[in-house]
Amino acid sequence: MAALVRLIIGGILLTIVYVALSMYSRAVRRGKLEADWNVQGRPGSMEDFVSKGLKEYEGSLRRKLILLVYIVPISVVTTIVYLTNYS
Amino acid sequence: MRYAKWVFWGVFWTIILGFLHYTLPQHDVARITETDVRRITPGENRLFWAQADIGSDSSVADRDVFFISAVLTNGRVMVYRNEDTGWSWPPYFKFDSANLHAEAGDLRSTAAAPQWVVIKHYGWRAEFLTIFPNAISVRAVDSPDVRIIPWLNIIILTTLAAFFWGIYARWRRWRKRRADPMVDDIL
Numbered sequence: 001m002a003a004l005v006r007l008i009i010g011g012i013l014l015t016i017v018y019v020a021l022s023m024y025s026r027a028v029r030r031g032k033l034e035a036d037w038n039v040q041g042r043p044g045s046m047e048d049f050v051s052k053g054l055k056e057y058e059g060s061l062r063r064k065l066i067l068l069v070y071i072v073p074i075s076v077v078t079t080i081v082y083l084t085n086y087s
Numbered sequence: 088m089r090y091a092k093w094v095f096w097g098v099f100w101t102i103i104l105g106f107l108h109y110t111l112p113q114h115d116v117a118r119i120t121e122t123d124v125r126r127i128t129p130g131e132n133r134l135f136w137a138q139a140d141i142g143s144d145s146s147v148a149d150r151d152v153f154f155i156s157a158v159l160t161n162g163r164v165m166v167y168r169n170e171d172t173g174w175s176w177p178p179y180f181k182f183d184s185a186n187l188h189a190e191a192g193d194l195r196s197t198a199a200a201p202q203w204v205v206i207k208h209y210g211w212r213a214e215f216l217t218i219f220p221n222a223i224s225v226r227a228v229d230s231p232d233v234r235i236i237p238w239l240n241i242i243i244l245t246t247l248a249a250f251f252w253g254i255y256a257r258w259r260r261w262r263k264r265r266a267d268p269m270v271d272d273i274l
Contacts, residue, residue, distance in 0.1 A: 003141065006174055077180065084223060085183040 010073075018069045025066060029057050110177045111243065112209050112223060114235045117157035117165060118201045119225070122192040124151050135210065135218035137170040141182060153188040155222050157206065158198070160231045167208055167222040177209060179223055191225050203231045 033053040037046050057063060128149035129136040136152075139145040153169035169188055172181045196202035204227050210220035 003174065077178075080178065081180045081182075084179050084181050085186075 014070055014073065018066060021066050021069060022063075025063065026054070026057070029054065107244070109211060110209055111240050112179075112207050112237070113220075114237070115157070115159060115165060115206045115208065116203055116228070116231050116233060116235075117159045117206055118198075118203055119155060119157050119191050119195050119206075120164075120197075121156040121195065122169075122188055123154050123156075124188075125154055126150070127152050132216045132218050135213075135216065136168075137172050137221065138175065140171045140184070141173045153184055154219070155188075155191045155206070155225075157204075160203075165212060166219055167206065168210075168219040169222045172221070179209070181221075181223060187222060187224065191222070194225060194227055201231075203228050203233075205233060205235065 030050060033050045034046065036053070037043070037049045043049065126149055127136065139147075139150050155167040155169055157165050157167065159165050169184045169191070170181075171184045172179045174180065194202055194204050204225045206225050207223040208220040209223065210218070212219055
């Protein structure tokens, strides 16, 4: 039971980190796109340029890499549990 | 003022290095002489004991702890406790203290016919506090002259050093660019 509570708290903490990182990364991307739009001679409206860029970003590997927030701690703990107790 | 600075940094580094020395794994080459179970009741030294095994009642004050007594290669004795760390600190996630007790019991030997083992452990033996290092694993070795390269410690310490160096370098750069000019403006 205590282990379950711990698991849930850990999950909540990781989710906070995940959401914060996602929002930060998206904001950084938005800033870069706005700068890009200026550099490229302001093609069309900035809104369109940025939203098109953000749509591309949503399917990108960079965005999926944020999932490592979950994957890395879980695999580290699993590895340590295995190495300590079963080898 | 200069002495205050020395004292501050002295205390700071003592705490950091002490913490790392306590927490990181170390290896002893030793000969196991005895494994037993003792009732302990942590008091002022509570910080240096783990908690009751996962799943059992943690509200009682005293409990039984496995112990491993050993003789090191230099002839001195060393006593290890063998406790589960469970899900808490330090993060060894050890749940197999009973299994380790059986393994250690199997490797017992006498001075006449020594069976050397490498005992991985963390923690300190301090007689004045009655605290014992916690054994993590034992493995038999052929000779007491076994060479142990602490890969894990190398990796952890290098990563820590790189991480804090990164922070320190950024902080110094920030100070040079932003804080110092601001202070100069005011003065």
